[in-house]
Amino acid sequence: MKEALLEAVTAIAAAMATRSERGRVADYIPELARVDPDHFGIAVVDADGDVAVAGDADAPFSIQSVSKVFALTLALGKIGDGLWRRVGREPSGNAFNSITQLEYEKGIPRNPFINAGALVVTDAILSGHTPKVALGEILRFLHFVADDETIFIDDKVAKSEQDTGFRNAALANYLRAFENLRNPVEMVLGVYFHHCAIAMSCRQLAMAGRYLAFGGRHPTAGGRVVSSERAKRINALMLTCGHYDGSGDFAFRVGIPAKSGVGGGILGVVPGKASIAVWSPGLDGQGNSLLGSEALEILSRRMGWSIFGD
Ligand code: GLU
DSSP states (O other): OHHHHHHHHHHHHHHHHTOSOOOEEOOSSHHHHTSOTTOOEEEEEETTSOEEEEESTTSOEEOGGGHHHHHHHHHHHHHGGGGGGTSOOSOOOSOTTOSHHHHHTTTOOSOTTSHHHHHHHHHHHHTTSOHHHHHHHHHHHHHHHHTOTTOEEOHHHHHHHHHHOHHHHHHHHHHHHTTOOOSOHHHHHHHHHHHHTEEEOHHHHHHHTHHHHTTTBOTTTOSBSSOHHHHHHHHHHHHHHTTGGGHHHHHHHTOSOEEEOTTSEEEEEETTTEEEEEEOOEEOTTSSBHHHHHHHHHHHHHHTOOTTOO
16 A cells, blocks of 8 residues: 555656646735746655655645634634534535625624635634734644644735735624624734745645544644544535535545645545645636646545545
């Protein structure tokens, strides 16, 4: 299996390097528009802790919405299932930054992975803290689950989004009007933009996802990050909501829980078997990495990793 896995990731990286149709790099955040679309990286950590990597697996990229998985884990740890009174658990079927959907649903975002939902999650983490302390908590959590203290926030990306994030500001103000934000709008936005601006490599991201792949446990530190029940539920949300309005298609093609970000990264979880991260900056029409999705489709087929059967 180890050789098969290494062969698979190597072949996938080689195949992706030849693709000329690579999708479009996100340009609504100016700093992300500067990223070279030719990058491709992949990293897989298996149940023994062995890591298979290929391509640009050690280059840091902006994890963007993948950070929403870690923010959700922290918010659930802090306020527990009470969070579900403020955020739903249904796929959205709408764009990740839809304003009409929020109006329609009276300020209760469909799920924690669309932007409105992640703003409520961020608000929950922020309560009782200053923005700086809240961000420190998120970053420390990542250092712990990834076993890597070099993970950092890219302040240039955060500022770039802060300068242009009018749509997220609209969503946050709207949530506040429905009393579903408890902290000042600017503070919630500041923490949100900064956790989206965390930079990680595929290797670091795959390491960080281990607690979701392996029943909530921290494989090297021992003990639990979350209960197995909670890990299962976060995985369920990743499967149903992790790719915005492309979630159904991703489940159909790839068949594993995964969360994408507009930086072109995807974290994928094969329960009991592997934690996977891929990165290719070009996006498809729904804002998901074009080649990253294809790479996961090939990997899941080759390894027989779809959760729906091999
Ligand atoms: N920071 C991005 C935004 O709010 C995250 C979106 C994403 O990665 O899908 O627009």
